[in-house]
Structures are given as C-alpha cells and as structure tokens.
Amino acid sequence: MNSFSRSIVVTGDTICTKKMDVVETATKHRTLSEINRLELHRIMPLQPIVQIYEIQTPAEARAVIDCGVDHIGSVITDVDHRHDPILRNTIRLVREKGAVSSLIPLYSDMDAVFDTLAYYRPDIIHFCEQLDGAANPATASAIALQAEVRRRFPGVKIMRAIPIAQNDIDGGEPVLALAARFEPLSDFFLTDTVVGENGDDQPEAGFVGITGLTCDWSVAARLVAQSNIPVILAGGIAPENVVRGIETVRPYGVDSCTCTNAVDNAGRPIRFKKDLERVRRLVAAVRGSGYPFEVDGPVQ
Numbered sequence: 001m002n003s004f005s006r007s008i009v010v011t012g013d014t015i016c017t018k019k020m021d022v023v024e025t026a027t028k029h030r031t032l033s034e035i036n037r038l039e040l041h042r043i044m045p046l047q048p049i050v051q052i053y054e055i056q057t058p059a060e061a062r063a064v065i066d067c068g069v070d071h072i073g074s075v076i077t078d079v080d081h082r083h084d085p086i087l088r089n090t091i092r093l094v095r096e097k098g099a100v101s102s103l104i105p106l107y108s109d110m111d112a113v114f115d116t117l118a119y120y121r122p123d124i125i126h127f128c129e130q131l132d133g134a135a136n137p138a139t140a141s142a143i144a145l146q147a148e149v150r151r152r153f154p155g156v157k158i159m160r161a162i163p164i165a166q167n168d169i170d171g172g173e174p175v176l177a178l179a180a181r182f183e184p185l186s187d188f189f190l191t192d193t194v195v196g197e198n199g200d201d202q203p204e205a206g207f208v209g210i211t212g213l214t215c216d217w218s219v220a221a222r223l224v225a226q227s228n229i230p231v232i233l234a235g236g237i238a239p240e241n242v243v244r245g246i247e248t249v250r251p252y253g254v255d256s257c258t259c260t261n262a263v264d265n266a267g268r269p270i271r272f273k274k275d276l277e278r279v280r281r282l283v284a285a286v287r288g289s290g291y292p293f294e295v296d297g298p299v300q
C-alpha cells in the first residue's frame with residue numbers, strides 16, 4: 001500500500017478514506033468542484049484531465065463533454081467582436097454540464113480582457129502570448145495583466161501557456177525561469193510549442209499555440225517537477241502519442257486541438273471543427289493509460 005492510500009480527505013460533500021474512492025468520486029460522479037479537485041491533486045495523483053480546444057458552440061461543447069472531456073476550451077479571435085452570445089451560451093452550457101470552461105482572448109489589452117471576463121465569466125482565462133524570456137518587457141506586461149485579473153476577478157482561475165521549443169537547445173533553463181516568474185500569479189501552466197526563430201512562425205502571430213507539433217517533453221517534465229501548480233501538456237497531442245506523453249511528462253492533464261480537429265479533403269485540419277471519433281479515442285487512451293501509477297501495488 002502506498003503512502004497516499006489512507007489519507008482522509010474531505011471533499012465538499014464527500015469524505016473518502018481510500019485512494020480509489022477519491023479517484024472515482026472525482027472523475028466519475030463529478031460531485032467535486034474544480035477547486036476541490038486541485039486540492040486533491042496536491043495530496044495524491046489523479047487520472048489526467050483532458051482539455052480540448054476549439055469549442056465555440058453549445059452543441060459541440062455537449063458532444064465533447066459526452067465524449068468524457070473535462071475542460072472545454074474556446075477562443076475569441078477578434079477583440080472588436082468579443083461579445084458573442086453563442087460563445088457565452090457555450091460557456092453556460094459547460095457549467096451546467098459540470099465541466100470546466102477555459103477561454104483564450106487573442107488580445108492582451110487590459111480593459112478588453114476585463115470586459116471579456118465580465119461578459120463570459122469563464123472558469124479559467126488562458127493567456128498564451130508569445131514570450132521571449134523572463135526579463136523581457138512583454139513578460140512584465142503579461143505579469144501585470146495577470147495580477148490585475150487576480151485582483152478584479154478572484155473567482156476566475158488563470159492558465160498561463162509556457163512556450164517550449166520542439167527541441168530545446170538551451171537545456172530548458174530559460175523556460176523554467178520564465179515559469180517561475182509566473183507561478184505566483186497562475187493556477188495552471190500549459191506547455192505549448194514554439195516554432196521558428198523567436199516564435200516567428202506561430203500560426204497566430206504573437207501567440208503560442210495550435211502548431212500541431214509536440215514540444216520538448218524533457219523540458220515539459222522538468223516544468224512539472226519544478227512547479228507547485230498543475231501543468232497541462234499541450235502541443236501536438238493526439239490519440240497516438242498521448243500515453244507516451246503522459247508517461248514521459250507526468251502532467252496534471254493533457255490538451256489537444258489540431259490533432260483532434262476534423263480534416264478537409266487534402267487532410268488539412270479545419271479550425272473550430274472537431275473530429276469526435278478522435279476526441280473519443282484520445283479520452284479512451286488517457287483513461288486506459290494506467291496513470292496514476294501505483295507505487296507499491298494496488299490499494300487494499
């Protein structure tokens with residue numbers, strides 16, 4: 001029996017004395033709030049959560065939640081059209097279904113971000129500006145924005161994308177230093193892949209994400225080991241590689257966009273359209289991954 005097995009954990013309306021009771025309560029019955037799940041995660045390893053981007057309608061949110069997805073990610077691409085009633089209904093539906101909503105604004109203007117949060121009230125705001133390093137002025141602005149979001153919207157959790165190269169030739173130190181600066185003002189980290197010199201070839205200029213390519217998992221694993229907040233593994237995650245990613249990085253959860261999107265006749269991913277069969281396969285692979293791994297055999 002491992003050292004986690006006999007922890008007594010009070011989880012809102014449930015008291016559990018055995019590890020498996022807690023895992024089942026947390027993952028199947030969904031009686032726990034996300035906050036309680038995060039508290040549990042500090043006490044013991046749970047199965048990784050699955051986050052899927054780009055979900056923009058209530059119908060698609062319902063469909064991916066029915067596939068077993070935990071975090072539903074949506075994106076606002078245009079600051080001038082940031083009030084979208086369909087997207088707001090999507091976020092409401094996610095809450096009603098007991099899942100967690102995560103929202104990316106593809107802009108960093110403070111007032112526009114505050115207005116966005118007041119309009120949508122998502123569970124998580126996800127910031128993913130392309131940042132070059134801990135000492136960069138853009139990093140200071142991003143930290144100031146997170147501090148102000150924390151102050152004004154204490155109920156909204158903050159996810160910070162940490163840019164990692166496909167093959168990190170700096171040994172990961174600059175990435176880890178960048179993350180350490182953000183950690184006091186973040187509730188989650190999400191690894192994401194940087195392509196091109198200084199991130200010049202990102203699909204969305206100025207932001208890290210949706211490359212469909214894996215990042216350097218050895219750096220991602222160091223980020224997990226260093227961080228006191230949950231880390232979600234993103235960048236090129238697919239049904240075919242997700243178990244290897246979990247085993248290598250041991251993250252709190254995994255995220256997928258491009259490799260679970262539908263494809264056109266030429267095999268190119270279609271933005272904002274999911275392939276539900278691939279989403280199902282991804283969830284099944286995560287649930288069957290054997291994680292959390294037992295240390296000393298099964299719980300008695």
Ligand SMILES: O=C(O)c1ccccc1NCC(=O)[C@H](O)[C@H](O)COP(=O)(O)O
Pocket residue numbers: 052053054073075104106128190192204207208209210211212213234235236237255256257258259
């Ligand atoms: O989803 C988007 O449209 C998006 C646009 C710009 C930056 C980030 C974006 N999504 C954030 C995510 O968490 C993606 O799932 C993540 O970048 C992984 O993408 P992929 O490599 O396509 O799985």
